[in-house]
Amino acid sequence: MGNDALNAENAMPTADFAAVRESEQFRTLKRAHRRFVFPVAIGCLVWYxxxxxxxxxxxxFMSTPVIGSVNIGLVLGxxxxxxxxxxxxxxxxxxxRRLDPIATEIRDSVEIADTVAR
Incomplete structure (x- = not known):
């Protein structure tokens, strides 16, 4: 491999990640992620x-037998x-279903923009 090939492989990406972060697609991705994660995390924390x-x-209550020596505490654990x-x-x-298609679109648009910029 010549130096030109090494330089092309090791070149820093030229994508404008600040613009990606401000894009409507990225906001939609963050909103969809948070819409799932926050309620489920709160629910799991409350359950714990x-x-x-x-x-x-x-x-x-927790020592109430369910079947034999298995009690409610063990079942809940x-x-x-x-x-x-x-x-x-x-x-x-x-x-x-919801996050990966949006993330793929964002990644593809960044890769296309990066390829065009080179």
Whole structure:
């Protein structure tokens, strides 16, 4: 490889990221992301705090047997773990449907602009 090839490969991108950040597409992407993430994060946090408070202050309730020696506390604790996987799967599905198409459009427009600028 000659020096020209190395310079072309290592060239800094010329995309105007400030303009991308101010574009309507990027604002739409941020709005769609926040519309999902903030309510779900708040819901998960509330669910976790309720679990912790129940474990700390509702000993009788949490030690109520469900099946054999499995009690409500154990069931709710396992539900905390299940919630993590459910929310992760839900977010991936949401991102694939709503966020990724917008992000792809933004990326493609930046790459085209970068290619044209070179």
């Amino acid at each position: 705090i309720v679990y912790v408070l129940l474990a700390d202050y509702a000993h009788v 396992l539900a905390q773990i299940a919630t993590t996987f459910i929310v992760t799967t839900w977010y991936v599905s949401y991102a694939n």
